[in-house]
Amino acid sequence: MKLYGSPTSPYVRKARVLIHEKNMPVEFVVEDPWIDDSPIILKNPLSKVPVLEIGADSYMFESQLVVHYLDHVDGKSFTPRDPAGYWQSQWWQALGQGIIDAGIARILEMRRPEDKQMPEKIVREEKRIARAIDLAEKTIKENSEFLLGNRFGLADIAMGVAMQYTDFRYPHDWRSRAPKLAKWLGGVAARPSFEETLPPGFVKPE
Ligand SMILES: N[C@@H](CCC(=O)N[C@@H](CS)C(=O)NCC(=O)O)C(=O)O
Structure with a gap:
């Protein structure tokens, strides 16, 4: 493939x-x-x-x-098999996809010539991201290594990529508002699969 x-x-x-x-x-x-x-x-x-x-x-x-x-x-799925876990995984993946979509829409707007940009569109996408982060923070369990149960899965991939894309293209202090999410991201981002696929030019947040 x-x-x-x-x-x-x-x-x-x-x-x-x-x-x-x-x-x-x-x-x-x-x-x-x-x-x-x-x-x-x-x-x-x-x-x-x-x-x-x-x-x-x-x-x-x-x-x-x-x-x-x-x-x-390959028959080795990273998605929980039980119905509740399966749908929770889909939920996290949809949230991650939405954060990415908003981050992309924001950066595309910002790349337009300054006189053609719509500041309200940029703010709208930023608010989407802020609300999604707040919901993730509310939903994630305290000190959880992974988003679902004790196994790394597609939920971690979608949300991990989404939050690092936020750090890449829309760097701002979301961590002080979402400490549980920040801690979880620190663990996931340290995996070789994340380290070795970082976008060129990515600056690790302090
Ligand atoms: N919903 C699509 C979005 C894919 C997408 O927009 N990819 C961007 C790259 S980040 C692209 O190929 N853009 C080209 C274009 O919009 O013309 C997905 O999840 O795959």
């Missing part, structure tokens, strides 16, 4: 962390979806990464589907 994407994309990084954790033989191929006539278009008409090549001219796209596929393809 081949995973196409960019080294800074948090959507792609979720798949990369999972591939690392599972030690899967998946080649990472850097391809830019933003350029005109990007080769990504031939694999994903939506021209977005990640794209996972699963066979000859056969591709998966949308990070949640790509991660779901990688999670199940």
